[in-house]
Amino acid sequence: MSGSGPVVELRGLTKVYRGHLGIGRSLGLDGLDLSVEPGQVFGLLGPNGAGKTTTLKLILGLLRADRGEVRLFGRPASDAAVRARLGYLPENPYFYDYLTAEEFLDFYGRLQGIPRAERRARVQASLARVGLAERSSTALRKFSKGMVQRLGVAQAIQHDPELVILDEPMSGLDPIGRREVRDLILDLRRAGRTVFFSSHILQDAEMICDRVAILDHGRLRAAGRLGDLISTTVRWFEVALRGAVPAGPLQLLSSAGDEHLVRVPDVSALAELLETMRRTGGQVLSVWPRRDTLEDLFLREIAR
Amino acid sequence: MRRPRPLDAVVAIALNTFREAVRDRVLYLLVAFAVLVILSSRLLAMVTVGNEEKIVKDLGLSAISIFGVGIAVFVGVSLVFKEIERRTVYTLLAQPVQRWQFVLAKFAGLLAVLAVHVVLMYVTLAFALWMRGATASGLAPAVWLILVELAIVTAFALLFSTLTNPILAAVWTSAVYVSGHLSWSLRLLAERVPPGAGRWACEAGYWILPNLDRLDRKAEVVHGLDLPAGFIAWSTLYGACYVALVLALACLAFERREFR
Numbered sequence: 388m389s390g391s392g393p394v395v396e397l398r399g400l401t402k403v404y405r406g407h408l409g410i411g412r413s414l415g416l417d418g419l420d421l422s423v424e425p426g427q428v429f430g431l432l433g434p435n436g437a438g439k440t441t442t443l444k445l446i447l448g449l450l451r452a453d454r455g456e457v458r459l460f461g462r463p464a465s466d467a468a469v470r471a472r473l474g475y476l477p478e479n480p481y482f483y484d485y486l487t488a489e490e491f492l493d494f495y496g497r498l499q500g501i502p503r504a505e506r507r508a509r510v511q512a513s514l515a516r517v518g519l520a521e522r523s524s525t526a527l528r529k530f531s532k533g534m535v536q537r538l539g540v541a542q543a544i545q546h547d548p549e550l551v552i553l554d555e556p557m558s559g560l561d562p563i564g565r566r567e568v569r570d571l572i573l574d575l576r577r578a579g580r581t582v583f584f585s586s587h588i589l590q591d592a593e594m595i596c597d598r599v600a601i602l603d604h605g606r607l608r609a610a611g612r613l614g615d616l617i618s619t620t621v622r623w624f625e626v627a628l629r630g631a632v633p634a635g636p637l638q639l640l641s642s643a644g645d646e647h648l649v650r651v652p653d654v655s656a657l658a659e660l661l662e663t664m665r666r667t668g669g670q671v672l673s674v675w676p677r678r679d680t681l682e683d684l685f686l687r688e689i690a691r
Numbered sequence: 692m693r694r695p696r697p698l699d700a701v702v703a704i705a706l707n708t709f710r711e712a713v714r715d716r717v718l719y720l721l722v723a724f725a726v727l728v729i730l731s732s733r734l735l736a737m738v739t740v741g742n743e744e745k746i747v748k749d750l751g752l753s754a755i756s757i758f759g760v761g762i763a764v765f766v767g768v769s770l771v772f773k774e775i776e777r778r779t780v781y782t783l784l785a786q787p788v789q790r791w792q793f794v795l796a797k798f799a800g801l802l803a804v805l806a807v808h809v810v811l812m813y814v815t816l817a818f819a820l821w822m823r824g825a826t827a828s829g830l831a832p833a834v835w836l837i838l839v840e841l842a843i844v845t846a847f848a849l850l851f852s853t854l855t856n857p858i859l860a861a862v863w864t865s866a867v868y869v870s871g872h873l874s875w876s877l878r879l880l881a882e883r884v885p886p887g888a889g890r891w892a893c894e895a896g897y898w899i900l901p902n903l904d905r906l907d908r909k910a911e912v913v914h915g916l917d918l919p920a921g922f923i924a925w926s927t928l929y930g931a932c933y934v935a936l937v938l939a940l941a942c943l944a945f946e947r948r949e950f951r
Contacts, residue, residue: 404951447785449950467787475785481777483707485714497703498786542782552785 392461393422394550394581395429395446400455402441402605415441417605418455423583423598425549428576430592431585432685433602439585440478442602443554446583447475459550471500474543478554478585480535484528488519488538491527492545499546513545518567533564540571551575553584557591569595593681601688608688616684621676624651626660630669635659646672700788701796708800712766721808724758725815732819744825745913751816752833752909758812759805759841760868766804767848768860770797771945781950791942798849798938805841809834832923833912839930840906844868846937847901853945870896871903901933 402415416438423429431439444450446457448464457464460472482491492510501509514520517537527535536559543551556572557565565588572582572595586592592599593613600610609616629646632639637660638650651657657674664671732747739746771794774780783793813834817827847867851860874897881893906926908918 444781444950447781449781449784451949467789470785471787473785475782477778477781477785479778480782481779482782483711483779485711486707490710494703494707495782495786498700498783498788500699500787539782 391425393458394425394427394460395421395423395583396456396458396461397421397442397446398456398458400442400445400457401453402438402445402450403453414605415450416445416452419602419605419607421600421607421610423581425581426576426579427597428572428582428595429584430596430599431583431602432587432589432592432599432681433585434587434689436604437602438605439587439602440554441605443475443552443583443585446552471546472548473550473552474546474548475551476536476539476543476553476556479559480539482527482535482538482542484526487524487526488514488530489523491538492541495542496545501546509545513541516544516571517541532559533561536560537564537567540568544571544575548580550581550583553582555586556584557586557588565591589681589685599681601685603689609684613681617679617681621678623653623677624657625649625675625677626651626657627672627675628660628664628669629672630664630667633660633663633667633669635663697789697792700786700792701799704783704788704793704796705800705803708770708797709803712801712804717762717766717804720758720762721811721815724754724812727754728812728816728819729822732823744820744823747820747823747825748816748827748830748913749909751812751819752830752837752913755809755812755816755834756837756840756907756909759809759837760844762805762808763801763841763844764848764861764864764868767801767845768852768857768864770801770849771852772855772857772860775948775950778950784950790946790948794849794853794938794942794945798845798934798941801845801849802842805845806838809838809841829915829917830912832918833908835923836906836908836918836926839927840903842934843871843901843903843906843930843937846934846941850937850941850944853941853948867901868903871901872907873904874900874902875904902929906930 397419400416400419404413404415405411419438419442431442433439441450445452446459446464447470459469462469483494486494489510492513493506496506496509511520511523514523517540519534519537519541522530522534527538530538536556540553540556543553553572556568560568569591572584575582596613598610598612599616601608625640625648627646627648632647632649636652636656640648640650642648649660651660661671663669728747728751731750732743735743735746735750774783780793784790813827813830816830820827844864844867848860848864851863854860855863877893877897877900881890881897884890884893911918
């Protein structure tokens with residue numbers, strides 16, 4: 388295990404992309420400071436081009452930082468030995484399509500240092516874990532995108548790494564596949580593993596993250612525990628009603644025929660609305676208390 | 692999990708490279724070679740008088756060389772490029788694998804493919820000669836030197852594959868192959884140009900380019916001349932040193948490479 392220090396530590400990480408022959412520059416990442424503690428599920432969030440994949444590639448040594456430092460398990464990320472302790476799934480993975488699923492995992496198992504005696508059992512267990520046990524002898528060229536993604540997850544976790552880095556693990560998956568990946572991440576957390584993943588699908592992140600960081604244009608906009616970043620108190624109510632919309636401090640959100648969706652700012656306004664609807668014979672179809680969501684926070688930070 | 696030994700990663704990636712070539716049906720070229728040698732030997736038997744055995748040997752050795760160079764160039768130039776283009780290199784380098792191990796493994800994998808090809812083509816040629824009542828035993832030293840030459844060409848293909856796209860890499864590798872066979876002419880040219888930059892450039896070109904002509908000993912063995920063991924050993928050592936140098940450059944180039 389990694390001891391008490393952070394599993395991932397980024398200090399002042401900066402990456403500048405230069406164009407062909409050094410002409411033209413764009414800032415990929417600007418002085419990113421971040422740390423991920425052992426056993427956490429950490430979500431790196433941001434719109435496309437925010438710097439999420441750049442961050443993960445810098446951590447893995449696929450890119451070189453212009454400034455700053457990456458430390459994994461307290462050691463420089465350039466040390467190949469630390470990579471034995473992590474698993475990685477790239478965004479939209481593509482693997483050797485001439486291999487079967489079993490051959491593919493066996494090949495990676497060799498690189499990950501899984502002893503020959505254990506490898507076969509591990510490969511089968513990993514395939515079963517991602518629901519591909521029946522396809523172990525199928526060539527990857529016959530796999531759908533979702534199956535390749537699941538195989539990529541199996542590759543990332545089959546050697547039981549302490550840190551699992553996933554780049555957009557839910558993208559390209561159907562709702563069932565997304566749920567399976569979410570459950571798998573939660574399983575990893577229960578087993579004491581650290582998960583660091585990037586995503587632009589906020590609902591998924593909200594369901595599974597202990598901590599998040601929001602990136603935009605290469606800069607860190609917000610970082611912390613979800614509970615600290617998002618208020619858990621009810622901020623307003625969304626009410627669906629049938630009939631005339633009464634006067635008051637209401638905001639009409641949408642209408643379809645005589646059905647309306649209104650935003651009610653607080654509890655007293657809600658009580659007043661319910662009373663008015665009762666008196667006028669209108670119908671209240673639903674009342675939905677709204678809290679701050681990660682999406683609210685995200686949109687607020689991106690708009691700043 | 693234990694950290695894999697350096698050789699484990701090289702062997703695993705080399706075997707995967709070999710498997711890729713086999714499954715991409717590169718070995719089908721062997722069928723083309725066999726058809727070419729067997730058909731041409733029958734054809735030559737009909738149209739020539741007396742010397743057909745030498746012609747079959749000459750044609751067979753030339754075909755081994757040309758088919759080998761074809762594989763070395765066209766498979767070699769896409770070895771690294773394809774891994775980057777398809778992003779398979781991302782997950783590979785995220786493992787406890789050093790970049791130099793990756794480069795050496797790709798080289799070893801393709802060299803194994805070439806070695807299997809050369810051996811099988813040699814066996815096919817020997818069979819064609821046996822059908823004519825002749826033996827291929829004297830050809831082995833020339834075949835070995837063809838393999839040494841192919842190792843040099845493969846190292847260049849790999850170096851260029853780390854630097855540029857397959858088309859440019861194929862052009863550059865072919866240019867090295869052709870100029871490597873003509874490097875002796877630079878020496879002659881150096882003697883004829885006046886002292887100065889021109890002569891210096893010719894001399895530099897002669898020493899920098901691989902002397903592939905030294906490794907082309909087909910004519911001698913076809914005419915039944917023995918190649919001295921010392922010559923074969925020195926030529927092999929020359930090839931090994933040249934390969935080591937080019938692979939070191941390839942490792943250096945790949946070490947500096949970023950994957951955007």
